[in-house]
Amino acid sequence: MKLYEQVATTLKDRIDLGYYHEGDKLPSVRGLSQEHGVSISTVQEAYGLLIDDGVIESRPKSGYYVLLRQAPPELPATSSPASQPLVVAQWQKLQHMINEYGSQETTKLSLALPDTHAATLKPLTRLMAELSRSANRNVLDYEHAAGSDLLRHQIARVMVDSGCRIHPDEIIITSGCQEALSCSLRAVTEPGDIVVVDSPSFFGSVQAIKINGVKALEIPTHPETGISLEALEMAFEQWPIKACLLTPTNNNPLGYSMPDQNKIRLLELLNRYDVPLIEDDVYGDLSYTLPRPRTIKSFDTQGRVILCSSFSKSIAPGIRVGWISPGRYREHIMMVKYLSSLSTPKLTQMAVAEFIAQGYYEKHLRRVRRDYQRDRDAVIGWLKREMPEGTRISYPQGGYLLWVELPEQVDSNELNTRAKARGISIAPGTLFSASGKYRNFMRICCVNSSNPALEKAIVTLGQLSRELMAQTLLPHE
Template sequence: MAGYRYEEVARAIADQVEDGVYGPGDRLPGVRKLARQFGVSVSTVVAAQHLLEDQGVIEARPRSGYYVRLQPRRPAEPPETTHPEGQPTRVTGQALVLRVVQAANEPHMVQLGAAVPHADFLPTQGLQRAFSSVPRRYPGRATDYPFPPGPPELRQQIARRMADAGCRISPEEIVVTNGAQEALVLSLRAVAEPGDVVVIESPTFYGLLQAIEGQGMQALEIPTDPDEGISPDALALALEQWPVAAAMLMPNFGNPLGHCASEGRKREVVALLEERGVPLIEDDVYGDLAFEAPRPWAAKAYEARGGVLYCGSFSKTLSPGLRVGWAAPGRFRDRVEYLKYAASAATPAYPGFAVAEFLGRGGYDRYLRRVRGDYARAVARVSRTVAEHFPQGTRQTRPGGGFVLWVELPESVDALALYQSALAEGISLAPGPMFSPTQKFRNFVRLNCAQPWNAAFEQALRRVGELARERAG
C-alpha cells in the first residue's frame, strides 16, 4: 500500500508539472508542506521525490530542495533532419525579413516573429546603474572614438567570459563590433570573395543569409539535425564536391532549430574544416542561454590553427539596443580589424563602457542564473500551447537553450499565408521561407517565446493555432 501511495503522489506532482502549476526551474514545496497537501507521511513524499528524480521530472539542488527540471518531461515530436538539394545557390527572398523585424517596433503587435527578448527578461536596472557610472569611471573617454579593436576594459571582460565557452584567448585577440551582425559580415568579408560558396545549416538564421547575399556569395545548405546540428558526413561530401570558401554555423542553440551540437560533433566539424583549410565563422549569440549548466563550449574551443572566427553579442542577453558585439577572428584578426575601421570607424563608447562595468561587477553571472530559468519556462509554455492548439501532426523542436521554437505544420499549411492572416490580426510570425536561401520550409514557422506570459499572449498563440487548423483542413 505504501508503494501505491508514493507512486500516486509522484503522478500527481508530475501532472502538476505538466499542467504548468510548477514550471521548468520552479522549486517544489518542502516535504512537510507536500505531506500536508496530499495527506501522507513525510517518508511517502520523500519516496515520491526519489521516483520523480529517477524519471527526470525533478532534480535535487544541494541545501536548496527539489526543482522541476528545465527539460520538458514529455518532449514533442521534432521535425526530421533536413535534406536540401546539395548545390550552391544565390540567396533570394530576404526582403520579407525587414517587414517581420519592423513589426517588433509596433507596440500593438503581439511579438511572435522577431527573436527580440521583451524588456521583462532583461537586467534593465542593473544596466541603468552601469550607464550612470560611466562618466565617473571613464572620465573623458566616454566621448572619444573607441577605434578598433575597441575599449581594452570591454575586451578584457569579453575574454574572461569566453573562458566559460572553453576559449582561452587574450583581450588583444578581440575586435569589438556593432552587434554580432557586423561581426558576421566582417568575418565573411575577411575570408571570402563575391561569388564564393559558403556552407550553412538548413534551416539557418536569416542574418547569415543576408550577410551572404550582401557580399554577392552563394549559399550551400547542408542537412541539419534538429537536436545535433549539421551532419559531418554531409559536410565532408560537400567539401569534396564544391570549392567551399567558408562555413557559417551556429553550433550552440542555433536559430531557428535551437539545436546544440555535442562536443564530439563540434570537434569533428572543426577538424574536418581545418583539414580542408576552410575557415569557420561561428555565431554563438545564444551560447550563454543554456537552460541547464554548464554552458556548452564553443566550436572555437576545439580549433588548432586559428581558423575559427567567433562572433558574439550581448543583444540576446543584456539588451538588443546596446549593439555591443565582438569577433575573435583567430589568424584573421588584423584583416577584421581593418575592415571594421573601413566600414564604421568605431563603436559607440557609452554602451561598451557600460557593458564592461556591468560584467566587471559580477552582474552578468547573477542575471544569467535567473534568466536561464525564465527562458526555459517561457519556451515550455509556448511548446505546451502549440501542442494543445495547433493542427494534428504538428511537430516542434526541443531546444535546450535560447528562446525560439521551430514549428513544422502539416504540409497543406502555407506559412506565408498564415503569416499574412496573423499579421492582419495584430500577431507577428516568422515564416519558414525566411530561413532558407531558396525559400524552403513553406509549412514552418519560428516563434519567439521571450514575451511575458499573459492572457493576450496566450490568446494570440491559440489564434495562430486556429488559423493553422483552418488551413490544414
C-alpha cells in the same frame, strides 16, 4: 494518511496550482523539514514518493526538480536542402519584416527579442546613467577601433565558460553580432565564392552572404545534432568552399547544440580542407544547463575559427555590443570593422563591461536561463494543444526560439499575412533558406510566457492554420 504522504500531497498541490513550474528546483530537504515541522527523513520519504509518481526528479548534487510532464515534442525531420550553391533570394520578405518592426501593437513572435524588463537588468541602466554623467566625458570620445580594454578583458573572462582561453587582444568589439558576422564574411570571402551554411539558417547570415555577392551552399541539418558531417564532407570534395557559417550552439532557428564529438569532427574536416569557420555563438550563454556547451573555437588550435557573438540576446539588443574573436584573420577583420564603422559606441561598451565585472551578468543569466526554459515549455504545451495534427516542434536546450513545422498545406507566408491582421507576426520559414524552402515552417520567439497575449497568439495561429488547411483542401473535394 501518513505524515510523509501529507507532505507529498501538499507539494503535489503546489505543483498543480503552478506554484512551482516544470523544471523548477524544489525547496531543500532541510528547508521543507523546517517549514512543515517534520523530520528530514519524512521529507526524504515525501520526495521519494513524488519521484515514484513521476512528478519530480532528483538530480545528483543539485536537488529535487519538478519533472517535465510533457514528453518532448515530435521534432522536424532532418532537412534536405538543394545540393548546389545558390544566390540567396527572399530579400523582399525580410525587408517587409524589418519595416514592420516599428508597429507597436503587434504580438511580435517574428523577432528574436529577449526580455529587456528582467529585474536583473536594472544595474545596467543604472551604470549607463552613471557613466553618462561622469565628469571626464569619456563616453563622448572615440573608443579604440578594437573596443574598450575593460570590456575585452571581461569578455575573455566570460568566454572561459565556453572552454575558450583567449587573450583580450584577440577580441574585436562590434555593433552586435550582425556586424561581427558581416565583417568576418567580408574578410574571408570574395564575390562569387561559395559559403556553407546549415539549413534552415538564420536569415541575417543568409542575407549577409547575398549582399557580399557570395553563394550559399545549404547542408542537410539534423534538429538535434546539427549539420550533417557526411554531407559536409561531400560538399568539401565537390565544391571550392571558402568558408562555413554555422551556429553550432543553441542554433537559430532549429535550437540544436552540436554534440562535442561532432564539433571536434567538424573542426577536423575544416583543418583537412583548409576552410575557415565563422562560428555564431550569440545564443551560447543562454543554455539551460550548466556548464554551457563548449564552442568549436575552444577546440581550435590553428586559429581557424572566427567566433562571433554579442550581448544582444543575453542582455539587450538595443545596446548593440557584439564581438569577434578572429583567430588568424585578425588583421583583415580589423580593417573591415574599422572601415565599416570606425568604432563601436563607447557608453554601452563601458556599461556592459562594468555589468560583467560587478557580477551582474552571471546573476542575470541565472535568472533568464530559468525563465526561458519555462517559456519554452509553456509555449510548446500550447502549440501541442492548439496547432493542427502533424505539427512538429524543435526542442531547444537554450535560447528562446522555436522552429515549427506545420502541416504541408499551411503556407507560413500566408499564415503570417493573416496573423498580422490579428496583431500577430511570425517569421515565415522561407526566410531561413537561400532557395525559399520551408514554406510550411515558422520560427517563433517564446519569451515571456506569463504574458496572456502569448498564449492567445498561439490559439489564433492554431485557428488560422486550420482555416488555411480547410481552404487548401476545398478545391480537391
